[in-house]
Amino acid sequence: MATPILQFGTSRFLQAHADLFVSEALERGEALGRITIIQTTGSPERAGRLAAFAVPGGYPVIIRGRQDGRDIEREQKITSVARALSTATDWDAVKRVFSEEAEVVLSNTGDTGYKVETGDCAGPVPASFPGKLLALLHDRFQANRRGLTVLPCELVSRNGEVLKKLILDLQADRYPESDFRDWLSRDVVWANTLVDRIVSEPIEPAGAVAEPYALWAIEQQPGLTMPCRHPAILLVDDLTPYEKLKLHILNLGHTVLADIWMKENRPASETVKAMLRDGDVRQRLLSIYRDEVVPGFAAKGLAKEAEAYVAATLERFDNPFLEHRLRDIANHHAEKLVRRIVDFHAWTPDVPMPVLLDIASGQ
Structure with a gap:
């Protein structure tokens, strides 16, 4: 099954936020499709999550808290994830899915997710998330030149603009073709987003506990592709x-x-x-x-x-x-x-x- 949504990061936040929204939207026929999750760190303690994401029946998210003056506690099964891959062991498969299937790219890579260290390209796979993303975008550009939408969920103000600048700075050094740079600026949509939900604890091997309140505000711009329609997702003219x-x-x-x-x-x-x-x-x-x-x-x-x-x-x-x-x-x-x-x-x-x-x- 093709997965038009690619997600970089296995965080419990995304499990109880974007993945949950897409799962609920799929039930109503209001999502692009299912998700491929991509583990970017190679962290061995998170390897067990990968197999658990796509099990039949889905993984659990428990919603607990207060809403409209009363206590809420319910469990949902998240069935939006079709497959999970690791950049450490499945790089060729990641490149194929990114080039052939992706229409929307999500990311939530933690507080240091945008950091690029010296020696980032020392191995066959760049070490940093920006390095990996740039390499995948270059492969897609060479293969088919179809644009896509990038929806970063990191807690960085104007995160789409920040990530775009970082990618263009890296591109000038690593893939300095002018037509590739034009494509990154013209055909890739870098959306500014704001996410707001407290996800208080993980469920092992996959799943999370979250509060009822949730917001995903996405700033409108031409060419933007949304992963789904959902009451907690707001398409806005200005995130400020x-x-x-x-x-x-x-x-x-x-x-x-x-x-x-x-x-x-x-x-x-x-x-x-x-x-x-x-x-x-x-x-x-x-x-x-x-x-x-x-x-x-x-x-x-x-x-x-x-x-x-x-x-x-x-x-x-x-x-x-x-x-x-x-x-x-x-x-x-x-x-x-x-x-x-x-x-x-x-x-x-x-x-x-x-x-x-x-x-x-x-x-």
Whole structure:
């Protein structure tokens, strides 16, 4: 069976996000087709996942959390994956599927996924994800010159543009044909995307546990091919509002709670849901959202969107099944204060934010 969707990465996030969306869409006849998953790292501990992805009956995803004021717990079988390959052992098969079948390419390669080390091309298969992707694109260009859509899901702002620039920089060094460069820029669609779902734990050998909330926002552009239609997938003209809502409500809320947790020397093992059972802490966070955050978004014409996202965020924080520890959230706290609070005030400087600015200044 041809698989028009190729996925680079075996992460539990993609299992409970894109793979789940495509599985549900296939049942309604609203997906391009099934998925080939490609393992890019050669990690032996993940090798067992490959066989488990495409077993008859699918692999499990458990949805647990709060939605519309009530607790949710259900299990779904994900049947969208037709095959799984490794670039370490199946490179020829990967090249064939990429060249002959792919219409959409997904990726989620982790925090260092875009990094290219010296010696990337020392072996028959490039070591990095960008190196592998460029080699596969070059093979496709030589074989048939059909364009495709690349939908990166890494947590990088303007991820499609970032990945495109990286690929073009590598191309200039490794495959310097001008017609190949023109093809990469003209016939390959590099889409900016934003993903938002907490996938809290894996199920072995394949599967995951995730919250009910899910969003995949994809920025529209000419020639874009979507992998499927799904209620959690939004095709938008501009990703900026969605990036800001996530960064300055969900992420900002986490940083406010981490700041309280550190300054008050609260229990080392405290979780978000436990901390918000403290009425004083909850009221402090609600006041910040009401008096400083929502007015900031209102100044940009996004009051209703911010109010709805605050309500959804509080349900996510109250997820009774999620053990989200403040000590983990508090990592890199100084950098997060800048991105989540200082940058928010810079984006909407005319709105008073006395409490947030005190937090950002260390008071």
